[in-house]
Every structure is written in C-alpha cells, then in structure tokens.
Amino acid sequence: MIDKPVHRELGLTDEEYEAIESRLGRRPNRAELAMYAAMWSEHCSYKSSKVHLRSLPTQGSRVLVGPGENAGAVDVGEGIACVFKIESHSHPSAIEPFQGAATGVGGIVRDILSVGARPIALLDPLRFGPLDQAHNRWLMGGVVAGIGQYGNSIGVPTVGGEVKFATCHTSNPTVNVLCLGFAPRDRLIQAKAAGIGNLFVLVGAHTGRDGIGGVSVLASRTLDESSHESRPSVQIGDPFYEKLLIEACMEMIDAGLLVGLQDLGGAGLTCAVSESAARASTGADIDLDEVQLRDRTMEDFEILTSESQERMLAIVTPEDLPSVEAICERWGLTSAVIGRVTADGQVRARLGGDVVAEVPARSLADEGPEYSRPMQPPAYLDDIHDDDPTYSELLMDVGEAFRQVLGSPNVASKRWVFEQYDSLVQGNTIAGPGASAAVLRIEGSLRAVAVSTDGNGRYGYLDPFLGGGHAVAEAARNVACTGARPVAVTNCLNFGTPERPEVMWSFAEAVRGMARACEALDTPVTGGNVSFYNETEDSAIYPTVVVGVIGILEDYRLMLRPSFAAGHVVYLLGETFPELGGSEYAEVVLGKVSGRPPGLDLERELALHRLIADGARMDVLASAQDCSDGGLAVALAEAAILGETGFAVTVPGDLPPHVALFSESASRAVVSIAPERVESFEALAREHRVSFARLGETGGPRIVFDDLFETTVAEARDVYEGSIPGFLSARREAG
C-alpha cells in the first residue's frame, strides 16, 4: 500500500498519481512509482515545454535525425553525418561545480555515442554571477576545472563556448555543454530495442546509489537553502571509464555488432530501457539481479533509477554477444546481460525471482503528462522598455567608455578559461577557442564543420521573442563569418519556474522567436534541451536561449579568420541603428539593463551570411568578424588584437559617436579586404543587397578612431587579456 504523500516526495502531483493509477488499473508499488516520478519529471518528460517546442521547424533536406532521439544528425556531405546536441547541467553545478560540470560533459558525450558517432568536439556555454564575489569565482573555477578534467581525460577537444556574467546567475549558474560527433551517414545507429529475444547488455561502470532522484529532485525543482543537502544527488564522474566506454563502443559499432545503443543518463536504467523499448514498440524483461552493483543492499527502485555515470545499454543479438563481451573484456569494462527484448510492450523488472515492477514502456517514455501552463507577460517589461539607454548622455570620454566595454568580463578574452581545455587532441581543430566559431575538419577531406554557441540573456530579459531570434541569428552569423553555410540548430532553453505564468510566457515567446529565425535562415532544429527551475527565492535567471549552430565549409583552406593583417581595407557590412537597449555598453557604462534589444531583420541577416560565404569562396575577403556584443568598437579591437595589427578608421554616418561605436544592431560584420579585391567585393555586396561602409585601413601598432580617440594594439590587448585574470588574482588576495 502506498500512501499518497510518497508520490509528492518524489515530485509527482496528485493528478499525475491518479493518471498513473488509471493507466495501470491499480496502485503502483514503490519501484513503479519511482520509475514514473523519474520519467514524468520535467527534465525527462518536457511536460511544460512540449506544447511549445512543437512549433520549431525540424525538417530539412540535410536532416538525418531530428528531435526526440538522443542527438540530432545532419548530412554534411561526402557520406558523413554530423551528430550534435546540447544539454544543461546547471543544477548539479550550482551545488558541486567540479563534478556537476564534469558529469555534464560525460552525459552529452554518451548521447553522441549512442547515435553511433565518435565524439569529436565539445563547446561549453557558461554563465556565472559577477567575479567580484568569492562565491562566483569558486563556481567558475570549479566548473572550468571539472569540464577540463573530464574533457581532457577522454580525448575530446573542447573548442569553444561562451563565458558570460550577470547578477542573476549568482545563485543559479548556467552550465550548458554541446558535443559534436562524426559518423559515416550509413552507419548511424538507433537507440531501439528491436528484435524479440535480443539481449540488453549493460556495459561500463557498476551501478551505485549515486544520483538517485537526480532528475526529479535536482533538475526539476528550484534550488533553495537546503539544496546543499542534495549534494549526494550529484553524480561523480570517472572520465577514464568514459574513455574506455567510447573506445569499446566505437569498436562494436565499427564491427556492426549493435542492434541499438542507448546511454544511461537522467532516470538511469528506467529511462534507457523504457525509451529504447518504446521506440521499437517492444517490451523488456529485466533481471535486476544481473546488474553489477557497488552495494549489494541496493533496493529495486534504487537500481532502476540510479544515475551512476559511464554506463551504456547495448541491444545485441545472442549470436553477437560473445564478440561484444570480448571487446568489453579487452577494454577492461564489465558487461552483463541484464534482460531481453519482449513483444508485450511491458517493462518488467525482477529481483530475486519476483516481479518488482511491471508497467507499459510507452506509458513511461511517451505518455507522460503534458501541460499548457498559464502565461502572462511580466509586469516589469513596460517600465524597463521606457528607459531606453540609447538616449542617455555619455558622461565620460568615449575612449574611456571603450576601455570599460573592452575590459568587461563579458567581452574580454576568455583565455583564462580556454587554456584549461585541450583544444587540439584528435588533430582536426582548424579554428579553436577565441575565434568567431570553431572549425573541425573531417579527417581525410577538405570539408569542415563550423560550430558556434550564442545567447544573450539581457536580450531575453528585455524581449524574449527577440532574445530567441538573436540567439539563432548570432550563432549563425558567427558560423557564417568563417565562410561556412549554417545548416542546423540545437538549443538549450534555460528558464525559471514553469509554474510562474511570467516564466512560461517568456518561454513561449523565446521559442516563437527562435522558430521564426530558424525558418528564415533555413536552419532546422535537430534537438535540444530545456532547463527549468533556474531560480531561487530572490532571483530567477534571465530567460536565456543558448543556440548551437553548425555550418558546412566545403574547403577549409578558404576559411576566414577574424584577425586583421596589415595593408587591408576595412569595411562594416550591414547598417547601424541607434540601438543601445540591452547592450554591453548600457550595462557597463550606464549601469542599465533596459530599453529594447536591437531589431532583427532576418532577410538582411540571411543576405549577410550569403555575402560572406560567397566572398570566402571567391577569395575576396581577407577576414570576417561578427559585430555584436560591444558593437563596432569591440569588433574592430578584437580583430586587431587577434591579428596583432592596428587600424585607422573613420566612423561613418551621423549617429552620435558613442552610439555608432557601441550600438549592437544585428546583421553586421567587420571584414577586411586586400586593396586589389575592393572592387570585386563592392560589386558582390551590391549584388547581395548588403549595405557596406568603408571605414579605413589596417596596419601599424595603433588603433585610431579618427577625431574620437586612439590607443595602441598593445594597450587594448592588455585591457582585453588582463580583465579576467586581474579579477581572479586581485580579488583572491582580498579574500
């Protein structure tokens, strides 16, 4: 007999409990209830978000695997599939930053592996509170070290990401991680438990009590004062085991030994078995006595929902079992046949010969609740829109404002972070951290894939619809600035509590904005992740859409870099409007997060991407740099710092200087061009109907904004490179 309050402890509502009863036609037992609680949690079931996510465009000629699988896949040519997915691990990282972030890496890598692809790159979009607080420095240090330790140890390069700072992330850091893999497109595998009588083989680490309730306790509730007590719900990673798992699974895949492969992540064995069976319309008989345990006293529900890391579930024919076991043994991995595929659609678990749980696979995996939660625009929006920083007076020298914006941790160099990541292993990193987008070559080919992650929380806060759109546009623009053609999107939606109508409204708006941008830019969504409950009593995070875009570069020798070289002509592509709302300048110089984000004209955006792609292919452009955070001034300065080459420019137009320099109008890029290519470039830009302005020339050690201010590349570099290390060393002494 189950008293109703138990289900509440597990995170199920009374209505959800009743739904379970009616599906089973009886009361669930303790183990069954734990299985439903995990699978019907927000984290696993997307119960609050599904209704909105359906509006995202998911079709495209290149899409091989769309949303709903462990990871998306697109055809990138020459018979190669690029598999990619992003996930969040914010809640565990808030409590235990090192292990929280490390196991986030482990989880996403297994997602890529379960589609049959070798993981080839990681990107980490991170958001923390301001660095003047010791707690935030502790969180950042731990998260970065955890990502580094895990990623470096498994031999997958970490090639990019973001690091941003805002007060709203002090209690709620945002830790997202994207993984990319390559596989021959005809060898992708599915996480399907197909073939009656086939075997479920659990490969990898032993199962322990760690992570029980991870999805329902940690990831599907807000953090509060007592959250540190849920530290035992944070799993501990073992990257060495993961490395063995990667190599062993790749060997099995290469040898064609797998019917299906499914990772064990949130909700553990329950999720892996029920999802793989539901996908194949089969059932599963699982013998929990066969699961290798760290602790023999574990109870049925614990074995079923443990989130112990570094485990994979292989579906194998009885004939291939000896070969699978031999590969596991060679790599020093334990493997155990824990059950077989059945025809009756039930997930049946036995322990000591008794059936301890018996529920329909579909009811766990596909028939979770779905909510259209109430929505309402937040009250703060009206006041904040009226306070447009574009028309606030600049009360300091524009050169000083430039230094402040360039030295803002949001804009400044993230070298302190990315030097802790191995970005080189596997030997295919054409462009790594610090570039607009990372570029990974396909081994043995001139083809490469460009990838960038972007998102602007301030924009989401001021206008979630535009926040969603800008995230797609900016990530695609960064990819386009390498000369690649953006082709597909994955997304991580980081929000507060979905039961709050304001949060749900922001979520719906953000998804709508993202959908619109994905349609216009012809970049379908192939998967993603929703992370709700990123709020504590006193603050919720900004509605933060993080988008990962991948693009195809047909010949990486024609790749564009952002850096300037001497003797070139500098142009600004696109138009600058008086748009300082939500800008870096407004926050850093004026202390304001207000107004409206820049407008977004997706036709202009697409035209810009096409111009840069053509310019790269025709070898007309010498460099290209996205112009967004910090505006034109920062884009120029970064290109100069990266290329160790100065410039002299005149800011065009009749906007006030600080507006022209720091406006974050969308759909712009800074390019440089060899003098002999200037005519062909201008003709090309006209053809694409992209407006352009000639700004000046590159060369020399100085940075000159004509009639406004000047500095040197060396000084700008000191500001740019010195900011984050300065925060960390000076503040460390102060405690």
Added chain:
Amino acid sequence: MKPRVAVVTFPGSNDDRDALRAVRLFGGEAIPVWHGESDLHGAEAVLLPGGFSYGDYLRTGAIARFAPVMDAVRDHAASGRPVLGVCNGFQILCEAGLLPGALIRNRNLAFICRRVNVRVETSRTPFTSGIEVGEVLEVPIKHGEGQFVAGPETLARIGDEGLVVFRYCSPRGEITEDANPNGSTENIAGLRNEHGNVVGLMPHPEHAVDPDVGPVGGQPLFESLLSSVLATASS
C-alpha cells in the same frame, strides 16, 4: 624500406592516433601496439603517446610503467634503439626509470593548453639529429602535470652529461621565466638518457606537423627520427 615506428596505446591514451598519423605523414610505417602485448612487432623505434594512461588517478605514469608492453620498451631502450615519450609518455618514462627526474602539477595548479617555444639543446639524439643546437621550435603543450623537477644530484648529472634536449624559451630563443609555462626547473621541457636514444618531452610534436591545424615545430623531430632509423638500418 619504410621505417617502422610503434605507437603504444594504453587504456586512456588520447594522442595515439595523432602520433600514428604523424608517423605516416613523414613516410614511416605506423604500428599500433596494445599495452597488453609483449613485443613491438619488430619496430625500429617506439613512441609512447600522450593521454591519461589508466586514468592517471594515482600519479601520472605510475601504473603504466607496470604494463606488459613496458618490458619490451625497456629491452628496446637497452638495445640502444629510439624511444620517444610525449607528455604522458614522458611521465611514463620517468616513472619507469628510463629518464631522470619527475613531473609534478603545473606551478599554477591548472591544466595548460597553449603554443610554446622550445630551444633545442642537443643534436645527439635520433629525434634531434637533423636540428641545429639553438634552433627554436614552436609546439603546443597541453598538460596538468608538466612541471619538471629533480633532486640536486640528479640535476647536476643532467647538467654534466648534457641530458637536456629542449628548454622552454622566448620566440627568439632566450631562456626566461616568462617563457616557462609550468614552472619546470631550469625551463626543462625535454630530456634524453645517457646514450641519447631515449627522449621524453612535455610538448606535443605530433600536434605540430600539419600547418592546417597548428604550428610546425614538430616536423624536424619526425624527419630526424625517420632518417636516423633509415641510416641505422642501412649501416
């Protein structure tokens, strides 16, 4: 004939495939060897690659030294044939007693991935035979435990016998504190044994052979190795 170079894969090796690729790029026959094997398939030279052998949870290289393949590597080294340890491979050679000293956590206690410059201090190894002393090579490092240390007597012997092969330096070849990424004693980035046939270094020459993905300071090491092997084989 193609010079044959064995590359050992330990569980946890990460740069083994990069090393195999680099060997092939310079015309060698790259032979993958598993840690559990007891011979090197008749290879003329052997390379221990980077990574985290057996997870390196105890101490870097501390478990790998007991791998079955290490007997073959010791025999190979004792017979005077070339052995190269890169990063984790260097750590393993030190643990195995094939090279002096030890590698501990970087001075800043963090993993460091960046391009550095190293100055070649001796041509008397099969890996630097084609390189002039004083030449500066640009190569990447990527390690958490690359700070070279040794006791005073060992250091004196290293100095007396001229065992230093590479030192971290400025782009112009000056040995400065600024150019020392990890706090290594005397900026030591790589060492050889008394006979010169065993060399270990923390930087990654196999990640510095292809201009499309990095610097090219590793090229002369592979060129030297493959021509030394050919010269030995034909003499």
